[in-house]
Amino acid sequence: MNFSASEENYIKSIYHLQPPDGVVTTNELAGELQTKPASVTDMLKKLKAKKLLHYERYQGFRLSSEGKKIALGIVRKHRLWEYFLVQKLQFGWDEVHEIAEQLEHINSKVLIDRLDSFLNFPRFDPHGDPIPDTNGKMEVTGHINLTNLEINHAAEVSAVGSQSTELLELLSHKNIGIGTKLEVKKKFNFDKSVEIKIKNLPAFTISGQLAQSLFVKPL
Amino acid sequence: MNFSASEENYIKSIYHLQPPDGVVTTNELAGELQTKPASVTDMLKKLKAKKLLHYERYQGFRLSSEGKKIALGIVRKHRLWEYFLVQKLQFGWDEVHEIAEQLEHINSKVLIDRLDSFLNFPRFDPHGDPIPDTNGKMEVTGHINLTNLEINHAAEVSAVGSQSTELLELLSHKNIGIGTKLEVKKKFNFDKSVEIKIKNLPAFTISGQLAQSLFVKPL
DNA sequence: AATATAATTTAGACAAACCTAAATTTTATT
DNA sequence: AATAAAATTTAGGTTTGTCTAAATTATATT
Ligand SMILES: [Mn+2]
Ligand SMILES: [Mn+2]
Ligand SMILES: [Mn+2]
Ligand SMILES: [Mn+2]
Numbered sequence: 001m002n003f004s005a006s007e008e009n010y011i012k013s014i015y016h017l018q019p020p021d022g023v024v025t026t027n028e029l030a031g032e033l034q035t036k037p038a039s040v041t042d043m044l045k046k047l048k049a050k051k052l053l054h055y056e057r058y059q060g061f062r063l064s065s066e067g068k069k070i071a072l073g074i075v076r077k078h079r080l081w082e083y084f085l086v087q088k089l090q091f092g093w094d095e096v097h098e099i100a101e102q103l104e105h106i107n108s109k110v111l112i113d114r115l116d117s118f119l120n121f122p123r124f125d126p127h128g129d130p131i132p133d134t135n136g137k138m139e140v141t142g143h144i145n146l147t148n149l150e151i152n153h154a155a156e157v158s159a160v161g162s163q164s165t166e167l168l169e170l171l172s173h174k175n176i177g178i179g180t181k182l183e184v185k186k187k188f189n190f191d192k193s194v195e196i197k198i199k200n201l202p203a204f205t206i207s208g209q210l211a212q213s214l215f216v217k218p219l
Numbered sequence: 220m221n222f223s224a225s226e227e228n229y230i231k232s233i234y235h236l237q238p239p240d241g242v243v244t245t246n247e248l249a250g251e252l253q254t255k256p257a258s259v260t261d262m263l264k265k266l267k268a269k270k271l272l273h274y275e276r277y278q279g280f281r282l283s284s285e286g287k288k289i290a291l292g293i294v295r296k297h298r299l300w301e302y303f304l305v306q307k308l309q310f311g312w313d314e315v316h317e318i319a320e321q322l323e324h325i326n327s328k329v330l331i332d333r334l335d336s337f338l339n340f341p342r343f344d345p346h347g348d349p350i351p352d353t354n355g356k357m358e359v360t361g362h363i364n365l366t367n368l369e370i371n372h373a374a375e376v377s378a379v380g381s382q383s384t385e386l387l388e389l390l391s392h393k394n395i396g397i398g399t400k401l402e403v404k405k406k407f408n409f410d411k412s413v414e415i416k417i418k419n420l421p422a423f424t425i426s427g428q429l430a431q432s433l434f435v436k437p438l
Numbered sequence: 439a440a441t442a443t444a445a446t447t448t449a450g451a452c453a454a455a456c457c458t459a460a461a462t463t464t465t466a467t468t
Numbered sequence: 469a470a471t472a473a474a475a476t477t478t479a480g481g482t483t484t485g486t487c488t489a490a491a492t493t494a495t496a497t498t
Contacts, residue, residue, distance in 0.1 A: 006485065026446055039486055041447055046484090058446060058493055089333040099327050106321050114308040225455065245476055258456055260477055265454090277463055277476060 001050070005105040008074050009033060010043050011052060012104075014063055015071035023060030072136035077112050078104040079125035079132075084115060086126040093126035093161075093212055128161050128215050146194065146214040149184050154219045156181050161213035170210065175201070181219070220269070224324040227293050228252060229262050230271060231323075233282055234290035242279030291355035296331050297323040298344035298351075303334060305345040306381055312345035312431055343380050347434050365413065365433040368403050373438045375400050380432035389429065394420070400438070 003011070013032045017024045026044070030037045048055045052067035063071060081103040085091040091099075106112075113134055116122075123138075125131055128145040130138040143158040157180045160167060171177060175198070185203050186195040192208025222230070232251045236243045245263070249256045267274045271286035282290060300322040304310040310318075325331075332353055335341075342357075344350055347364035349357040362377040376399045379386060390396060394417070404422050405414040411427025 004484075027444095035485095036487065037446065038448080038488080042485075085330075089330070089337055091333070099325070099330050102325050102327070106318070106325075108318050108321070111304075111308070111318050114310070118308055223454080246474090254455095255457065256476065257458080257478080261455075 002107065003070065007043070007047065008070075008105055010040075010047065011063070011067060011071050012074045012078070014053065014061070015068065015075065018062055023062050025060050069136055072132045072138075074104050076132040076134075076136070077106070079129060080112060080115055080119065080122070082125045082127070083119055083122045083131070087119065087122075093209065096126065124159060124161055124215070126161055127212065128159075141217070143215040143217045146184065146196075146211045146216050147187070147192070147208070149216055149218065151184050151186065154181060154183050155216035156219055157214060158217045159215040161215070167210075167213055174204075174206065174210075176214070182216070221326060222289065226262070226266065227289075227324055229259075229266065230282070230286060230290050231293045231297070233272065233280070234287065234294065237281055242281050244279050288355055291351045291357075293323050295351040295353075295355070296325070298348060299331060299334055299338065299341070301344045301346070302338055302341045302350070302381070306338065306341075312380075312428065315345065341381065343378060343434065345380055346431065347378075347380055360434075360436070362434040362436045365403065365415075365430045365435050366406070366411070366427070368435055368437065370403050370405065373400060373402050374435035375438055376433060377436045378434040380434070386429075386432055393423075393425065395433070401435070 010029070010033065013029060014024050017028055017032060026037045026040050030040045033040070044053070044055050044061055047053050047067070048061075051064055052070060053061050053063050055061035078100045081100045082093075082096045085096040085099060086093055116134070121133075122131055130140075132138040141158065146155075149155050157176060157178055159178070160171065176182075180198060182196050182198045184194055185197050188194070188205075192211070193205050194208065194211045195203055195205045197203040229248070229252065232248060233243050236247055236251060245256045245259050249259045252259070263272070263274050263280060266272050266286070267280075270283055271289060272280050272282050274280035297319045300319045301312075301315045304315040304318060305312055335353070340352075341350055349359075351357040360377065365374075368374050376395060376397055378397070379390065395401075399417060401415050401417045403413055404416050407413070407424075411430070412424050413427065413430045414422055414424045416422040
């Protein structure tokens with residue numbers, strides 16, 4: 001079965017909004033998609049008819065297992081393209097979302113699997129979100145992006161957003177690696193930079209871009 | 220101004236059908252786009268209103284200079300993506316058209332210019348068609364693909380379809396380079412392979428894939 | 439429990455891009 | 469020049485995805 005770009009955007013948004021056990025509401029989804037509740041209701045009927053979601057009117061809705069499978073396919077495409085844009089075409093991680101929003105609707109299984117292979121099967125996108133594999137499986141490590149770590153909570157670096165030599169060079173210069181224990185001391189909203197503290201070293205500041213590339217496991 | 224995928228497909232097809240001085244007809248375009256003449260007429264009105272073509276009813280139509288500019292932009296995207304698919308993702312030149320047909324509608328100037336740079340500014344796509352540069356200019360060399368050379372007509376190799384080391388390795392092994400004079404002796408439809416004759420050498424056969432990567436100037 | 443408010447759905451329209459069938463215009467043939 | 473054939477356009481629908489305004493249902497407040 002094939003879906004329109006519009007259907008895919010709805011499915012993906014429901015996937016992102018859906019809490020582990022709960023349900024998504026019409027207004028939430030309308031807000032997310034910048035559309036009107038009435039339009040959402042129309043689409044819900046269509047997606048229900050296609051068996052992509054469970055929905056009883058006025059009761060909210062959630063993806064069916066088929067719907068979840070479709071969603072993971074779109075998420076896979078979105079994140080792989082983002083990784084491609086950053087890693088191969090020198091885009092900043094803050095410039096890729098809009099373009100990936102278009103590219104995720106290109107319809108070709110072989111294209112996306114070859115892209116995956118060309119990129120060397122990356123497990124995280126430039127924002128640190130895990131990339132589902134060809135079967136829709138993705139890592140469920142407990143790590144979070146450093147930018148989401150709470151202030152003064154100890155954590156350990158567990159992954160980096162990419163394997164680029166530039167990133168790795170910067171990390172080694174700053175003595176940060178997998179296993180490094182650290183705390184966030186302060187977050188600066190102006191430029192998203194973050195002050196961190198590593199034991200036995202004076203506190204220092206890292207750029208928002210670098211923080212985005214670091215994933216930590218709270219201890 | 221931004222155009223829908225449908226508008227872009229119409230514009231590109233008119234560009235390809237349009238003879239140097241003549242005009243395109245409704246039925247021709249309907250045939251090319253696998254649609255009905257009535258649908259073509261609808262779109263012609265819209266494109267005329269947007270000043271992308273010159274059109275008087277029952278009289279045929281041709282792109283305006285603005286329309287030509289748009290067309291070249293789409294052709295540029297189509298051919299760059301084809302080159303990417305073949306050169307980076309290991310697709311065969313016969314497998315890329317359909318995917319490029321989708322990718323050509325991705326809307327981002329910076330994306331396509333970065334892709335161009337990433338690919339090292341290729342001048343020909345995998346089918347030997349010239350790739351317009353960022354300003355819509357493309358080479359108008361008189362060369363044609365070797366697969367289109369008439370049998371027993373002398374010609375000189377003038378360009379290759381890509382710069383890949385694999386291609387160049389194969390060419391040097393076969394003693395073919397820019398400037399090599401040759402004739403096509405026979406074309407085999409079964410596997411598209413081609414028998415060629417180079418002076419002072421016995422005739423030999425090259426694969427269809429290799430022939431597709433060779434461009435010659437008839438002498 | 440009654441009523442007010444908020445969320446959701448329905449009804450009815452609209453634009454884009456297509457279609458079929460009928461009407462019109464151009465072109466070819468006698 | 470008249471007529472036949474072909475090409476093109478128009479008229480009137482359909483589907484998809486959107487919208488506004490009104491009606492309905494659920495939730496919150498008195
Ligand atoms: Mn999207
Ligand atoms: Mn992302
Ligand atoms: Mn296309
Ligand atoms: Mn091509």
